[in-house]
Amino acid sequence: MVSLGGNAFARPGDELTMAGQFEFAASTLAPLAALLSRDRQLLVTHGNGPQVGYILTRVEEALGKAYALPLEVCVAESEGEIGYVLQQTLHNLTRGERPVATLLTQVRVDAGDPAFKLPTKPIGPWFEPEQAQALERAGLDLVHDKDGRARRIVPSPRPLEIVEMPVIRQLLALGVIVIAAGGGGIPVIDTGSGLEGVEAVVDKDLASALLAAGVGAEQLVMVTGVAGAYTDFNTTGARLITRTDPEQLSDWHAAGHFPAGTMGPKVEAAIRFVRDTGGRAVICQPGDLAAALVGEAGTVVERSGAV
Secondary structure (H helix, E strand, O other): OEEEOHHHHOOOOOOOOHHHHHHHHHHHHHHHHHHOOOOOOOEEEEOOHHHHHHHHHHHHHOEOOEOOOOHHHHHHHHHHHHHHHHHHHHHHHOOOOOOEEEEOOEEEOOOOOHHHHOOOEEEEEEEOHHHHHHHHHOOOOEEEOOOOOEEEEEOOOOOOEEOOHHHHHHHHHOOOEEEEOHHHOEEEEEOOOOEEEOOOOOOHHHHHHHHHHHOOOOEEEEEOOOOOOEEOOOOOOOEEOOEEOHHHHHHHHHOOOOOOOOHHHHHHHHHHHHHHHOOEEEEEOHHHHHHHOOOOOOEEEOOHHHO
16 A cells, blocks of 8 residues: 655645645656566555645635535545656556556544544635634634744544445455555545545555554554654654564654654554555655665664564
């Protein structure tokens, strides 16, 4: 299973464009071409932070001219957009010899999750101070920067169940390359009479670990904007962790080496996946994917006896 970070779809400092997303997908997924034989299963997921932010910007700009879209629908739209990019790219890499399918994926969360009372996940565009004040008066939860600008923050409940898991397993068994749970999946709750979407976002890395374990993946590779997990990141003493086990990584995590909004969820996902399955987890940057797939780049996490 390969998980692509949403921020990786554009180079640092570059604007996000559709052409750029196709270029990123083609260059990043190219190392997979040699592995896409008919007897090898592949599951791909992805982040959507920048993309869903732009979708929200369009929603804000169109208020009064078009119907509003709740956040979970914006997540669903981003699954379609990025899924199209990846689906076409993988079709081209296999010269059409492998079927590829993008699956809109719902992820069940707990309606009583404490995250619903404490929104922490920034999404969407930055608002200038005057507009931010108006939004705050309207009751929206915001986080501010030092210049008075603000972004909306929303709940990020923990994923409990991949609703479409049986379908994903069936597609993989049929030899289909599957793109699923994009952006962490569409958050839904069980109301007792059925599923219902909620205004929230699910962490992509935690959903990826749940999905990978659920399909019995042998390896989970998380592609992000840096070479791997570092101790003392952004300091002169920063050190790339090349090989480790869940216990040591958990100790570093508890010591505060991995920020909650960036590397923290990836590290937690790696720990959970390796403990639950005995498989290998790798955190790497796009250009290292080929080497990471064979455990020779990035941060490789395996059980103690395998390291």
